[in-house]
Amino acid sequence: MLGKNRIQNIPISNIPLTNINKSSISDKASYLIYFTTNATPSTNACQVDVTVMMDxxxxxxxxxxxxxxxxxxxxxxxxxxxxxxxxxxxxxxxxxxxxxxxxxxxxxxxxxxxxxxxxxxxxxxxxxxxxxxxxxxxxxxxxxxxxxxxxxxxxxxxxxx
Structure with missing residues (x-):
């Protein structure tokens, strides 16, 4: 499980999430992917917010x-x-x-x-x-x-x- 505001450098093509428009992002440039997780205690569900920023x-x-x-x-x-x-x-x-x-x-x-x-x-x-x-x-x-x-x-x- 990812921690809050953990930063990872990964290729954009390896991101399995569907809410990112990958066509507007080039694989040739380097990007910083910010994952923010917010777990709710009542449902034990984990919401992941992803922000893609160009390096x-x-x-x-x-x-x-x-x-x-x-x-x-x-x-x-x-x-x-x-x-x-x-x-x-x-x-x-x-x-x-x-x-x-x-x-x-x-x-x-x-x-x-x-x-x-x-x-x-x-x-x-x-x-x-x-x-x-x-x-x-x-x-x-x-x-x-x-x-x-x-x-x-x-x-x-x-x-x-």
Missing amino acids: YTVLLKDCLKQKPVAQQQLYNHFAPSMLGVCYRYTKSLIDAEDVLQEGFIKVFVHLHNYKFTGELGAWIRRIMVTTALNYLKKINVTVRKWYLQKRHCTRYQTKIL
């Missing part, structure tokens, strides 16, 4: 070695949630996808700066938010320039006529 250390080391498979796994793992973050700022799916792409380029370029102290998802989220804000600033400046040029051209055309 990022091996994956990040492979990404730092420029291995495309590891980079693809990292992207596939974080892209859906980070697209939501980007969309909250841009309010456009097309712009959010652009920001996501720029953000992941920054993630892979600056991955050597990650210190393994905080959560990797939070570090990536911070990069995505900063990228989204910079993208919005760039668009705002471009729109202002366009508006001023248009306004200047119409004033100029009115003075000639």
